[in-house]
Amino acid sequence: MTVLLLRHGRSTSNTAHVLAGRSEGVDLDDKGRQQAVELVDRIGELPIRAVVRSPQLRCRLTVEPLAGKLGVEPIVDDRFAEVDYGEWTGRKLGELVKEPLWSVVQAHPSAAVFPGGEGLAEVQTRAVAAVREHDARLAEEHGADVLWVACTHGDVIKSVVADALGLHLDGFQRVSVDPASISVIRYTTLRPFVLHVNHTGAPLTSALTPAPPSGDDTPADDAVVGGSTD
Template sequence: MTDATLPAPSTPPGTLLLLVRHGETPTTGTVLPGRAPGLHLSDRGRAQAERVAERLAGLRVDGIYSSPLERTCETAQPAAAGTGLEVNKNAGLIECDFGDWTGAALAELAGLPQWQTVQHTPSAFRFPNGESFAQMQARMVGTLEALCTAHAGGVVVCFSHADPIKAAVAHALGIHLDLFQRIAISPGSVSAISYVEGQAPAVLMVNSSLEPLSGLRAS
């Protein structure tokens, strides 16, 4: 057999990962809610959740996963209903553990000297009695890689929170954690990452809130 007749090497199947931030809540933008229970979507947040489900129309989804907190599960429900899939709660997608800062007003936190570290060198920061940004990123990335392995070649939709999604996107882009605060992840937005075994991930879309998702394909 000559080189010209050798079969082309097979390409591993790509997995399309969609990262969805939960919809708005009554405290979005004013409070650091963290993992405190009992926070639900606002009317606007529920409308954003419905919009995510509409955008998924025409896309064959293989799995839907959510942080176990109420606001993310509620955001995932319309997508689950539209695809006929169940929402699988996954603790790896949960919000960062803000420790003693949980429930604090953002305006008050912004006046603390540690806030500058959070914004400019987050890799060096750990929330008092909580999680570090580095731990959060490692947890989130490991969870996403495991889900991609479980659904190789498919489409996985993960409902999570702003900081974990920003950290995952930063990792996929190959940028340092200290720069992850430059990434904007709005309520109800979708970010898309393509994972192919043996290759660096490809970021296809970040913080998108408008166009249909049916045309997305893993690269």
């Protein structure tokens, strides 16, 4: 099963340098709305079977054009919600860098728990569980490898990518996830394969078109020794 982890388009909080968190009514700015429209062409003709999203408004607005084109109703899953930043919510980033917890978030995020909110380790646990459960559900429904979209938030995506790469959560700040970027992970019974991280450019269609049979006996779950033969 292959998930396209989509970060919402640029929001008004992004441009105001404010930590939006779960604040109500955080909209996309003009560029973010354009990114949502452009997402339709970036996905191209990929056979997306499901769209799952965070409950935050900026995620709903990001997937609306795509869901309309696909003719699917997005599923809202609270496990893809933005991090609960607690007392940090709504504050300027310029203020937060002065907080002692800021350095913990940068160097040891596995130990970071936001005052009145949740810890980043909790975020990773809930998000990875959500991805795995939707993968299992879609595999049962379709009986084959399918593509699906999960629209969520930067730190949530970074935590899932870190898990797929086998990184300790303390290394998740090494992963970049820009607004409207797509990170692609194919899960198999043996391991996840990270196909894209922070993809913001050309359509994804060619990269995710199923490859023809290799002509050898390499199991589909195995990595090719020596690298891809394509």
